[in-house]
Amino acid sequence: MLVLEDVHVYYGAIHALKGISLQVNQGEIVTLIGSNGAGKSTSLKTISGLLRPKQGKISFNGEDLSKIPPQKIVAKGISQVPEGRRIFANMTVSENLDMGAYLRKDKSGIKQDVERVFELFPRLKERKSQVAGTLSGGEQQMLAMGRALMSRPQLLLLDEPSMGLAPILVKQIFTIIQEINAQGTTILLVEQNAHMALSIANRAYVLETGKIALGGQAQDLAASEDVRKAYLGG
Template sequence: MLKVNNIDVYYGNIHALKDVSLEVNEGEIVTLIGANGAGKSTLLKTLSGLLKPKSGHILYQTQQIVGKPAQTIVKSGISHVPEGRRVFSNMSVEENLELGAFLRKDRENIKKDLDYVYELFPILDERRKQLSGTLSGGEQQMLAMGRALMARPKLLLMDEPSMGLAPLIVKKIFEIIQTVNKEGTTVLLVEQNANMALSIADRAYVLETGKIVLSGSAKELQESDKVKEAYLGGA
């Protein structure tokens, strides 16, 4: 579904991603783990058209998407749940969700998808008229996911969904990621909580200082001494 070939991304003179290649097959959950500042968020921003690589190719369903505007990429079926939630805090929960469907014209299906999001996240249904800035961190994360799902993505990019959340909420968020995946959405998950990410993923990549240094099945990476030592709290 997604094939990233040898991309290089710079912030000014800083070489943030170095010759990165990876792929995501339809129906998979693929996770990208790595320390803070490794380039994980940069990669997702590049995939969603917010950053442009200096070299390399990004093929989504065999179409080259480098250089396409972000809204075209969303329309083609890629949604991004950004790090830090980024909800529109002075708008209600329902207005945030409706914005997720901004590029769609199929009113009837938008209504169905709104009902589906409320079914996935009952707390959002209860809070639908509430300003999203007044929600807890966990509720805002659910809203950010719901908003991305309103675009009917085929591929969901998720950036640090567990960040700053209590363990019980993290467990709930990860269960929902699995549910969404089982119902047909492919997921590329960036996550510092390597244990959780590897427990639900099919395959994984490790990014260090802008380079992919390891890849394999999630199980292989969970059992790798290098990964245990660096990301899973000791061998």
């Protein structure tokens, strides 16, 4: 479904991604783990079209994405939940969800998807008329995920969904990620909580200073002594 081949990305003179290659197959949860500054968020921004690779190729369902603008990448079926949520703070919950469906014209389908989001996140239904900036951190994360789902993505990119959340909410968010995947959405997850990410993923890649250091089945990486020492605190 998604293939990155030898992708190099620069921020000015800084070589942020140094030839990464990875693959996400339809129906999978794939996670990218690594320390701060390893290039995880840069990878997602490059897939979304917010950054351009200087070298290499990104293809989605066989089509080269490297020169396509971000809004057209969304229309092709890729949606991103950005790090830090980036909800529209002055709009209500319902208005934020409407913004997620901005590129769509099918009113009945949009209505169905709002109901689907409310089934996944009942808390949002209770707060649908509330201004989004007044929601708790966990509720804002739910809203950011719900908004991304409103474009009916084939592939959902999640950037640090557990950041800043209490452990009980982290567990809840990860359960919902599995539910979204079970309903047919493929997921590429960037996450600092490597333990949680590896526990729900099919496959994983370890990023170190802009390079893929390891890749394989998530359970194998979770059992690897090197990965445990570096990322799982043991």
